[in-house]
Amino acid sequence: MSMLIGFREKSFLDKISILNEVATAKDPVELEALLDLFQNPLEDTSVDYMVVTALNGVLSADEQKTVELLSKEDGKLRILCIRVCGEFQFKSAVPVLMQMADEASDPDFLFEVLTSLSKIGGPESLELFRSNINNDDDLIVVMSIEMLAELKDEQSIPELKGFVERNNEEDRYEVCDLTTWKAVECLATIGTDEALDFIVSNLHHRNPTVRRVVTDSLTVLGSRAVPYLNKIISPDTAKDDMILAANVLGFIGDKEALDGLMDAIEKQYSTDSSVKYAIYEAIGRIGTMKGVISLIDGLEDDDELITVAVMTGLDGLVNPGVTKKLVEIVGQGGSKAGKILRAIVTAKAVNVFQALYAEGKIGRFLMNAVAASKDAEVHEAFRAKLVEIGGAEAEADMARLPEAVVAGGKRALAVDDSKSMLALYRSILTSGGYEPTVAENGQDAYSHIELSEEFDVIITDMNMPVMDGMEFVSKLRQTNGYADIPVIMVTTESEYSQQELARKTGVNDFITKPFTADQLKAKIAEYVS
Structure with missing residues (x-):
């Protein structure tokens, strides 16, 4: 016998208690009464919420009935059943959901269907996700890219590369689109030669956030990324690209990178101090006795x-x-x-x-x-x-x-992903009478801002993992009380557009590596008396 007989006449506490029991028992005998309560609610928020919970529980135990209900005209019921199919991975729902997606004209409804299919998984819906990679709705595009990554769809590589390339164009490079972010991560997951060569070729993408996503994706790949990064350690490579490749090889710390890095020193691929610094630091991070030879030469x-x-x-x-x-x-x-x-x-x-x-x-x-x-x-x-x-x-x-x-009364925040750079900043700042605070990336630095710590000057690197310098400065300038604090960005960037982009985020001035202690002190003195 149904526990829901005479339900509408029960007291509030009895209703809640009964619905809890129904949700736990998942007895299909309660389905019809629950559907009536769902379609004709009691207008009591707490009770109506518990009706949905109980209905979810009963449907979760009856895949066939849930799939049948997908064809109902009731919009709310269809959405609930779509979500149940996804949450409980009802495979028999896939053909019905795919047909619904093909016929969908409302982007919100299509998003619900695609979300359910993505949770169910499997290659059956691959073509559907491919067809939505250029949808007008960015959330649908992101959902589709994430599913293509899960399915490691090599056929989608040209489209994914297109997202990254378009975001590098003159009128679009200042903002990193979410679709570009996801495209980079998807390419890294697919992991073919074409995909990884392309990601590495975008180490110096014009957008700093894209550069960070590329760096993070390659670092997560670890040893898989090393052969592709090794190609960049070459006498024919541009300065900025070689610096970024060396940085990532150092983050990965795989000894397979060592020969290429040591060759770069021995054969003098570059005489630029910033390039040599990045390579020596990478060799030190890899930390093998073989690398000692190059370090001693340094x-x-x-x-x-x-x-x-x-x-x-x-x-x-x-x-x-x-x-x-x-x-x-x-x-x-x-x-x-x-x-x-x-x-x-x-x-x-x-x-x-x-x-x-x-x-x-x-x-x-x-x-x-x-x-x-x-x-x-x-x-x-x-x-x-x-x-x-x-x-x-x-x-x-x-x-x-x-x-x-005894601190000099002035405080400085230095932000850099390099341990040796942070050590140098501490030395320079303390000798100049500053009390230094150091952070390994923008996110770490912003945690000090969230604590309302006060600084007389901030020195930050441009390219860092987790949160880059431009994103950090942008967040800083949007925080009450930090609109006027001087920010000096340290960079190796040779491209003028990068400094212009940094100025738009709120950077006051720049100093280019390599620099001396006196040069940094002089730059700070321009802003702090």
Whole structure:
């Protein structure tokens, strides 16, 4: 006997209790009464909601009846049944749903049907999703692209490439369309040679968000992406493309990338400092003993930023050979020795520090450089290493390090995905009297803004994973209280249009890598007295 006999005359609490039981029991005997309550509601929001819940429960246990009800004229009932078919993956509904999609003229209704088919899955609806990849409704297009990705449809590659190419045109590159975003992710999922070569060729897409999506997609692919990225590490490749390819290879960290990166250094594919920096940093991130050869060679470079990147990489690869080479170079004295000692401190290379600490005068010079730092984090890192080393000399050296460094009252936020760049920013900012806060990407940086932290200046990279510099600055400028804070963007970009785009998001000024500490301080001084 139905539990819903005389339901309309029951009290509110009894109605809720009965509907809960019906939803749990899923007894088909209750279906007709539930359909009557659904089509002729009681006008009580809570009860009517529970009727829908109970009807969902009963239909979920009766695939045949649910599919039959798809043909009903009642629009609300059809939508409910469409959703139940998708939620519970009723395969027998696929032919009916596909016919409904073919006949649909209302985009909202078509979206409901496609959503249900996407949840059911399977290749039967592939042609339908292909046919909707150029629908006028962007949500339908996105749904179709996501399904083509799930089905790894190689036939759709030309259409997917078209989305990315159109978004690179002169009148469209300033905004990343959601369809472009999904097209890149779909191509990465399909993963054929054609698809991955195309994605890699768009590492330097004119839109920064597309660049980030490309970077993130390739990083997620991991070792699968390495052969395609290796093609970009070439003497014929443009500077910006090689930098971005090296960055992604570093993020992936696969040793199969090492030969190409080491060749780029040995054969001097580029003399540009920014390119060399990106390659050295990638070699350091991969972190194998084979890469030590190139990193040691990098110590000969005059660029301080490259030395910091090299030291960051070497710190995880210290061995007797590395120690011997460092002792040899530093022992010669001069500007090169000073540059290396400063890099050890800036990079907080505590393992290198430990290896050199017992090397007589070299250890003393290195300890002097640590003590001279104005960065509290540097003191904390090396103090911890001195505790580990132990002994009377280490105790005496710990006493030389202040327990805390008094901040200069000014605060700066530095944003970069490079560990060595963040280390350099800390060094430059603390020496200039700033209290630095650092973040690895725009999202991390914006978390400080959400906490209403105050800064006198913000320095941000342009190209970063998770959230790029332009998106971060755009969000910053839309946040109350941050409209006027000076933002300096650090970039290697050679294309003028990128700076124009950045200015539109709210960037005040630019400084191009490579730069010296004095150049960055001078740039900051233009905006902060």
